[in-house]
Amino acid sequence: MPSRVLFGLGVVEKIGAEAKMMKAQNVLIVTDLGVLKAGVAGKVQESLLSEGIKTEVWDQVETEPSLPCVEKLLVRIAQGGFDLLIGVGGGSCMDAAKSAAVLARNEGPPEDYFAGGKKAFTSRPLPCITVPTTAGTGAEITWDAVIKDRTGIKAVFEHPYVMPMLAIVDPVMSTSMPPRLTASSGIDALAHAIESSLTRFTNPITLALALQSIRLISSNLRTAVYQGNNIEARYNMALATLTEAFSEMNAGDIEAHGFGHLIGSIYKIPHGIACGIALPYAMEFNVVVSADRLALIAEAMGEDVLGLPVREAAYKAVHAVKRIIEDVGLPTTLREVGVKREELPRLAEQAVTIPWIKVMFSYAVREMNRELAMKLLEDMWEGKLGAQ
Numbered sequence: 001m002p003s004r005v006l007f008g009l010g011v012v013e014k015i016g017a018e019a020k021m022m023k024a025q026n027v028l029i030v031t032d033l034g035v036l037k038a039g040v041a042g043k044v045q046e047s048l049l050s051e052g053i054k055t056e057v058w059d060q061v062e063t064e065p066s067l068p069c070v071e072k073l074l075v076r077i078a079q080g081g082f083d084l085l086i087g088v089g090g091g092s093c094m095d096a097a098k099s100a101a102v103l104a105r106n107e108g109p110p111e112d113y114f115a116g117g118k119k120a121f122t123s124r125p126l127p128c129i130t131v132p133t134t135a136g137t138g139a140e141i142t143w144d145a146v147i148k149d150r151t152g153i154k155a156v157f158e159h160p161y162v163m164p165m166l167a168i169v170d171p172v173m174s175t176s177m178p179p180r181l182t183a184s185s186g187i188d189a190l191a192h193a194i195e196s197s198l199t200r201f202t203n204p205i206t207l208a209l210a211l212q213s214i215r216l217i218s219s220n221l222r223t224a225v226y227q228g229n230n231i232e233a234r235y236n237m238a239l240a241t242l243t244e245a246f247s248e249m250n251a252g253d254i255e256a257h258g259f260g261h262l263i264g265s266i267y268k269i270p271h272g273i274a275c276g277i278a279l280p281y282a283m284e285f286n287v288v289v290s291a292d293r294l295a296l297i298a299e300a301m302g303e304d305v306l307g308l309p310v311r312e313a314a315y316k317a318v319h320a321v322k323r324i325i326e327d328v329g330l331p332t333t334l335r336e337v338g339v340k341r342e343e344l345p346r347l348a349e350q351a352v353t354i355p356w357i358k359v360m361f362s363y364a365v366r367e368m369n370r371e372l373a374m375k376l377l378e379d380m381w382e383g384k385l386g387a388q
Contacts, residue, residue: 005141005167007242009235012131012170015086016047022127022165024084026054028077030097032061035089038176040133044088056080061089064264064271065096066148067110073100077126086129087164090185091137091271094130094164095145101128102161111149115158116355128164133173135224135237136185136272138192138245140167146261146271154261154271155356171231171238179225183328184272186221186237190214191260191275193244194283194297194321196251198290199363207293209247214300216240218324225328255282255368258360259376262351269337276330277337280322281379284386285372287314289365294318315387322385333383341381348374 006014019027027048031041036059048055058076062069077085077100087097102125103110112118130140139145144158177185193213196206217240223233259282260275267274287294294314298305301320305313325332339347351357351373361368379385 005169005242007169007239009172009231010170011168012043012173013047015044015129015131015168016049016051016053018129018166018168019048019053019084020051022084024053024127026080026082027056027084027086028080028082029055029057029086029088030061030073030100031057031059031088031093032063033059035093035133040173040176041088044086044131056082061093061096063092064148064154065092066152067150070096070099070103070110070147074104077104082126084127084129086131088131088133090132090134091139091146094132094137094139095147097128097130098139098145098162098164099147099157101125102157102159111155113157113159114149114155114356115144116359121159121161123161125161129166129168130164131168131170131173132238132241134177134181134185135174135234135241136188138189138241138248140164140169141242141245142249144249148265149356153265153354153356156359169238169242171235174234174238175229175231177228179228180329182228183221183225183330184270184276186217186224186272186328187276187279187325187330188272189237189241189244190217190221190321190324191256191279192248192253193217193240194279195253195256196244196247197293197297198286198365199252199254200365201251201363202293203251206247206251207296209243210251211296211300213240213244213247214297216243218301221324222327252363253360254364255285255361255376258357259351259380261360262347262354262357263334263339266347267337267339273330273337276325277332277334277380279325280318280332280385281376283318283321284315284379285376286366287311287318312387318385334377334381335383339381344374344377344381347377
């Protein structure tokens with residue numbers, strides 16, 4: 001995890017003092033135009049300037065950052081001689097900052113360091129702070145960063161050196177999020193929490209964290225979407241995201257994120273929406289091996305499972321997740337986002353052959369092959385779920 005996490009209302013105002021304690025003299029704020037125009041990055045810059053710290057803003061992070069985007073950032077870092085990076089924004093901005101921080105200190109082609117690639121990072125990163133303005137990815141503390149490869153497929157840098165030195169999580173920073181972004185980022189957090197409950201590496205600690213995150217999301221996401229200024233809902237969603245991030249970075253993500261990365265990359269679907277489409281079907285895929293954990297998820301979501309057979313309780317979780325996705329106005333089938341049925345065989349082949357996608361399935365309890373991938377994709381396309 002990062003060296004420290006600051007959480008609470010108004011804690012972003014401490015970032016200048018924190019940077020000063022890190023002896024930073026020349027800071028680059030890494031963000032995107034949307035965050036900059038919303039005035040959120042300006043709050044960070046004001047705090048830094050109040051401490052006499054030289055500050056520059058780089059606002060060219062893409063919606064789904066690619067290797068060329070990160071390489072442009074690396075050029076600016078080298079030119080400017082910055083001694084601290086601060087990623088301000090959603091997962092894309094934080095992942096771009098984290099990636100650039102570690103790549104700035106490790107030589108060679110960036111793609112060699114992708115999970116499932118040729119080598120691991122060996123040198124510590126440039127100091128990095130993260131400040132999330134969304135509640136969903138958990139990128140503020142995790143040791144991974146999602147970046148598109150040169151073909152446009154999402155890949156992951158995954159190593160302890162990818163983690164930031166400090167995460168500053170201020171729920172007030174997320175109040176500017178529009179409803180659809182609130183929904184998609186919240187469903188991404190739910191996917192992280194649920195998937196990290198179901199992997200080969202889930203343990204009692206990660207499971208407890210994941211279940212608490214699921215409770216918070218189930219109770220607060222709808223309110224955060226439809227009452228964006230409700231600070232209690234924003235606070236609880238920020239806390240839920242931070243909580244699931246501790247679980248996810250230790251237990252991992254599995255099928256929903258694997259297919260979400262693939263579908264999102266190819267069809268240009270926002271990350272949380274793509275993962276949300278895959279999530280209920282990926283959960284059903286795991287009923288045969290993890291019904292007991294899915295029953296716990298159902299209970300955490302507020303479902304009445306008292307006295308039910310474990311398999312029936314597990315399906316309560318599957319359908320509860322589909323309902324919350326529908327309730328916040330997001331799609332639940334591939335048809336709804338323009339995927340053609342005849343394209344499914346190609347997607348199934350890519351799911352089990354692209355290294356950056358295939359590596360996600362290595363965390364799963366069930367093995368994945370082309371036939372199983374095809375069946376999952378068909379269910380996602382048709383909207384087919386059982387036992388209700």
